[in-house]
Amino acid sequence: MxxxxxxxxxxxxxxxxxxxxxxxxxxxxMVDVSAKAETHRTARxxxxxxxxxxxxxxxxxxxxxxxxxxxxxxxxxIQAAKRTAELIPLCHPLPITRxxxxxAIDREASRVICTAQVETHGRTxxxxxxxxxxxxxxxxxxxxxxxxxxxxxxxxxxxLEKHGGxxxxxxARE
Numbered sequence: 675m676x677x678x679x680x681x682x683x684x685x686x687x688x689x690x691x692x693x694x695x696x697x698x699x700x701x702x703x704m705v706d707v708s709a710k711a712e713t714h715r716t717a718r719x720x721x722x723x724x725x726x727x728x729x730x731x732x733x734x735x736x737x738x739x740x741x742x743x744x745x746x747x748x749x750x751x752i753q754a755a756k757r758t759a760e761l762i763p764l765c766h767p768l769p770i771t772r773x774x775x776x777x778a779i780d781r782e783a784s785r786v787i788c789t790a791q792v793e794t795h796g797r798t799x800x801x802x803x804x805x806x807x808x809x810x811x812x813x814x815x816x817x818x819x820x821x822x823x824x825x826x827x828x829x830x831x832x833x834l835e836k837h838g839g840x841x842x843x844x845x846a847r848e
Contacts, residue, residue, distance in 0.1 A: 707766060710797040715838035719804035720789040721831030723812045727784045729823040733815070734779060740818040744777045747788070747818070751775040751811030755792050755803040765802050768794050773803075775811055788812055789834075801833050 694705050733743045740746070752773045759767040772793040777786055790807035792800040812828045819826065835845045 705764070705766075705798075707797040710840065712795055712797055713838045714793070714795050715799050715836070716791060716793045717799055717801040717804040717836040718789065718791045718834045719801070719808045719832060720787060720834055721808040721812055721828060722780075722785045722787045723815050723826050723828045724783065724785040725819065725826040726823045727781070729819050729826070730779065730781065730784050730786070732822055733786065733819065738818055739821060743815055743818045744786070747777065747811045747814040748775045750814040751788065751790055751807040754810035755790065755800075755807040758803045758806040761806060762802055766798050768796050768798065768800060768803065770794050770800065770803060773807060775807060777811075786812075786815060788815075799836055799839055801836050805831060805833060 732738045736742060752775060754761075755773045756770055759765045770792060772791070774791045776789045778789070779786055788808050788811040790804045790811065792803040792807065794800050808831055809828075812831075816826050816828065832846060833844075835843070837843045
């Protein structure tokens with residue numbers, strides 16, 4: 675009998691799984707998901723962009739030269755989630771049923787935190803779509819505010835949780 679997989683282990687670590695995007699000869703390929711059951715799948719990801727406090731004040735007040743920064747970033751993030759398969763070569767195109775994008779302003783750390791939740795009813799998960807939404811949301815904030823602050827730093831982008839599918843639920847360690 676084999677030991678159960680540690681859902682937080684990385685490939686190559688004890689309890690981790692093999693990389694699935696490579697065949698037996700080490701060639702990259704798109705994973706065949708045709709035999710997988712269609713289930714409700716969700717993923718939530720987050721990331722942040724740190725900036726000068728004056729830049730954050732422009733965003734909060736709605737005085738950025740290019741307009742409603744967070745409103746435009748939300749639309750960009752949603753659009754990005756829907757186009758993930760066009761951007762990442764081995765991702766399957768998915769019938770996304772829901773994308774929710776939220777922004778939280780942290781004045782003390784002078785940052786904006788972006789969180790995206792993506793859902794589908796399909797044969798593969800939506801972690802990549804959630805991560806793509808977060809990254810594009812943050813890049814849009816940078817684009818809209820770069821005239822005021824070219825030193826903004828994006829980071830801490832990660833999957834927070836995923837649900838559904840054969841591997842079940844996974845929640846990030848804090």
